[in-house]
Amino acid sequence: MDMDHRIGEVALTVLTADGRPLADQVITVEQRRHDFAFGNIGFDFVRLVGGPAGGGGPAGGDVFGGAGRLTLDALADAFLGLFNTATLPFYWGGYEPVRGRTDARRLEATARWLADRGVTVKGHPLVWHTVQPDWLLGLGLDEVEKLTRARVRELTSGFAGLIDLWDAINEVVIMPVFANGDNAITPLARARGRIAMVRLAFEEARAGNPKATLVLNDFDLSSAYEILIEGVLEAGIEIDAIGLQTHMHQGYRGEEYMAAMLDRFARYGLPLHMTETTLLSGHLMPPEIEDLNDYQISSWPSTPEGEERQAEEIVRHYRSLVGHPAVQSINYWGITDDGAWLGAPVGLLRSDGSRKPSYDALAGLIKGEWWLPPTPMRTGPDGTLTVRGFLGDYTAAGTAFAIHPGVSAVTVTAS
Template sequence: MLPSHRVADALVTVTADRAPVAGQDVLVRQTDHEFLFGCTGFERDIPLADQWFGLFNFATLPFYWGQFEGEAGSPQTEKLMEMARFFKDRGCVVKGHPLAWHTLAPDWLLERNNGEIAAAQVERVTREVGDFAGVIDMWDVINEVVIMPIFDKEENGITRLCRDIGRIPMIRLVFDAARHTNPAATLLLNDFDMSAAYECLIEGVLEAGVRIDALGLQSHMHQGYWGEEHTLSVLDRFSRYGLPIHFTETTIVSGHLMPPEIVDLNDYQIDDWPTTPEGEERQADEIARHYRTLVGHPAVRGITYWGLQDGAWLGAPGGFVRADGSAKPSYHALQNLIRGEWWLPETTMRTDDEGRLPLRGFRGTYTIEALGRTGMVTLGNGSTLGGSAIECELVP
């Protein structure tokens, strides 16, 4: 059953050469969701494209500064642009992740003073947001700021700068640069810390007048599924700011669970972490429950799964696809939701004497075909459960 806030209906007038197509059978086919069902696109070079596009319409690409610009002045713009266009040309929304983060910061920042680091960070944000505008118009602007000034795993210039100027000025620095460069971009604040510390940070940023377009919440569940009750409690806490919520990094494993005493997921990397048949059944059940919970909450606009294939992140069996490329039960469970339960089946409808037909379905895009022509309509902005009148012009 579709959550009512994900459904819209409209009275569509089908036209050809601006004349109503009256009393005709037309084929209606859903082609995409308004909701962002996402995954990392880091693995684009592996032969899993059909499986990736069988689920997702939203790709997150890696802009880790230390990898993107390992040598100052030599960014990997062309390589990332090729990746971004690969997804954009196939109808996907593309997001860059992240523009500012203490982890994987370039080593060459350590040679600079804090003022120079701030200038380099602004230059980096301005360059990437500007270069990719029109291809990537969504960014995780800054990542994991709650821990940023106290991060002690390794010395890095971003932690040093954040410790010096503070979390909120750091956020303002990069958000202002991104906003100025591409005012139309969707800019996210992203964190793994679901404690009150993140809430306090959000409140401080909003009170300081920094405009955030969406909140990113990470949900790596290597130590066990959160469960519906906990997930809903997190959503209730963070939805009170009135901002759209993206679950930006989600994983559920299909092997043994990470020991509960591990604090940092990055500290648990073992030689062999296999998927198991019983773990795969558990993962499939939990994936379906997790996605139902998130899609069922009106504040959530998107979910990004952190790796299609097992081993993609921290060697964990967290993917929807095994290491050998075969689909796991979780893949089919999610596909049954996205392309089944939450997808309008291809159907033939007949227009009335004025060329009209009622269309109701999951918010997204639909094609209408008749007379050897095709048109497209969108159920979403402007079309609601109350109904709205829209036109679909068929073209050869």
């Protein structure tokens, strides 16, 4: 797989404190962070960092996820060892189960804890028809729209600077026709239309935080999503990235499928975010099941054979995604099996916190093959050496520098 689009090379000049070239000296160069967003959900951190749920019902990380067996130190060690981006849950029904009583305190504490450790924090989602608060039911359409607009603007403005990346609206293709349970958003989408709902989400989010990166996200990867994207763009709505979900509970779809799908969505010229991806380490869901939510069983264990399959497939999957120049981020949907979505064995850690082969296999890419460890390098007579590596942040002689596209020369002063 060609990775040249992910790699840069700079002529690095190292100076002494008084501005002279540090000639013919061995210094240590190492990578500190990828530009590419390697993410996972951070739901499990909400309880461990922010404390138990409050607000009159299940909130935040207790809706989907919420590892009960891991300590904060164990979870942090595994998460921070691989990922530089975390998605936190802002499902309306979990965030504000009782009108006016929100989960803002826990989520702010969790987001700050992650940001302090160099993790980019993403909020998910601003608008969705699922996990809605019951108190919205029975309200008129105009009132629901007013409350939705206020929620979007309040979240993006209130968390600005801490969370500047959001799934602005989730699963719009199905939103007006969703029939699996009552909610107040589906009738609004049916009345206003899909494009109007996208406009609402993006314009209110942009007003709340003009610097935010806003994602249009969907699981429907058919032509229906392409038609929606085309309509949104023709309507002049500014979206920053296209979100693509690939929950593969029925088996890995393969490199050929992924490449063709990515090419279809790359033609819009926008970054592609793989917002939700999973691979199983247990038995696969029966192929005749159409809605993943319809397969929920009492026990779905991880197995030795499944774990080996998951490890092999996660390497193939990540290679194919990182190898595509339009893909900007990959967000895996589950660090641990404990509390995983639908009870599926999708995590990179078992329920007891032990690491599956998939964790080590992914680490072999992100912090192995695609990473520059501490490496001694010798400067030339002019204090210069060549550093080649994956785009991102580095240090040399204790001083930070970056390898970015279009930058061929960098000067640092040895600390």
